[in-house]
Amino acid sequence: MATPLTTGVAEARPERVRGGGPCLTLLAAPAAMGVSGPTLTLTEAAHGLDVPAGAAAWLMTAYGIGMVVGTPLLSAAGGRRGPAGTVRAGAALVVLGAALALAAPNLPLAVAGRALEAAGAAGLNVAAFQIAGRDRSGRASGLVAIGSAVGGTTGLFAGAAVAGALGWRAALVLPLLSLLALAPALRLAGRAAGPETGARLGPGSGRRPSRTAPLPLDVLRDPGFRTAAGLMLALSTVNFALLYGAPRRVAALTGWSGVETGAAASVATLVGAVLSWQLVRAAPALGARRVRLLLVGGSLTAIALAAFAPWAAVVLVGSAASSLVTAGGQGLLTGAATERLPEARHGSAIGLFNLAFLIGVAVGPALAEALTGA
Incomplete structure (x- = not known):
């Protein structure tokens, strides 16, 4: 569970994300879907990319690596530019990575696309929690956490379903669903911006400016x-x-x-x-x-x-x-x-x-x- 952020700001602070929990959940949940989405389509992916079945597992491994790299990098970007900057950067990487994965003629380029897409999805997940953390009741953060968990568990079904309807490449780009929440998330990020935007968010955070840790x-x-x-x-x-x-x-x-x-x-x-x-x-x-x-x-x-x-x-x-x-x-x-x-x-x-x-x-x-x- 996220720890509510104590800022000493007026009680109006929770209003800035009131009603935004579902939007932030939609922003974050597809990142978790992207982890498991291709699981049941890897055999088709291997045929389509003309590689051994085992090699197609890199389409999943690359996503995890992208999240490992993207989470700290986009968290740092959020500390400098606020959650709106993190949302924009994450969305751009998701679109770029998805486009590469959809068009890739070979496995290395498809893997690179998945890694870029994952880095962007990680950034959207970070931004969702940054914005939700402004709700001191903890409800918005709780909804985001639950949505991420549900996204991960339903990714297997969603990936198989979209692959059956649209082809195996569609299972590689489930994080594109986050873009449905892009505009409202940017509005929420703008309302959430305040004098402590540059502060470090997390347990024990106050309103101090961010410093190099x-x-x-x-x-x-x-x-x-x-x-x-x-x-x-x-x-x-x-x-x-x-x-x-x-x-x-x-x-x-x-x-x-x-x-x-x-x-x-x-x-x-x-x-x-x-x-x-x-x-x-x-x-x-x-x-x-x-x-x-x-x-x-x-x-x-x-x-x-x-x-x-x-x-x-x-x-x-x-x-x-x-x-x-x-x-x-x-x-x-x-x-x-x-x-x-x-x-x-x-x-x-x-x-x-x-x-x-x-x-x-x-x-x-x-x-x-x-x-x-x-």
Whole structure:
């Protein structure tokens, strides 16, 4: 959950984003759709680009890499030019990357297009949270977070559906849907702009002008941060490896079409994400050590079920289990990552923690292809 920003500004501040939650959700959710959208169309993409089936997995890996690079770069741009500048830069990169992916005659150019598109989508996601953070009630940020989670879980179905109607390249450019919210998002960004536009946003932020932050060596040295970020990296890597591999196993076991497989896989991951709330609620009673054991055990169980179960329903249970521990882990481990650090370093710690998650987004599909293709 986003921490409401305390600025000391008059109570009119929440008015600036009132009613903007749905718009900001539409701005951010397609970024998550872009992660999983091509999963069930990679075989067609490989044929279309005349490459081996395994090589087409780079269309997913490149998206994760683009988000890893784009998130800090466009966050920095937002600190200098405000959320409206981040929205414009993100939208431009999405359009440029999508155009390249749609027109690319070969895999390297298609991969480059996906990476550019992902960098732009990351920027739109950053901007959505920047604008939503001006609502001190936290409702707008909550809607954006929920929308991103739903976007990621429904991307499998959306990608298969648009590919069936428009061809496999359409599944590569789902982040273009963010442009539907571009004009209202820019209006919200303009209303949200104020004297603290250049301030650092995040836990512990005040109204100070942004300064060049020191290297976060103190954060990286903290054992609590390293444990939390390392576990988040592992959970994310497993989750996105299964996001790539589990639907393909389901299709092989059942003979279902891409749309049918995408619908079933989307429902499974969505159920897991919703059930993660129960883990979050139970965490205080369980204690940190037991929570970590549950997260590790749940992820290992998910791997076993999704990789080795001979029944499609059990493979889908594995996907749901991975979604559950990953979504729950994001919330629980964020707190653990900052627990021992001074409040002034929470923003840096959360940024690095999110980077660990995004590295898993990039590594997971590549690892799954390497293991299954071996």
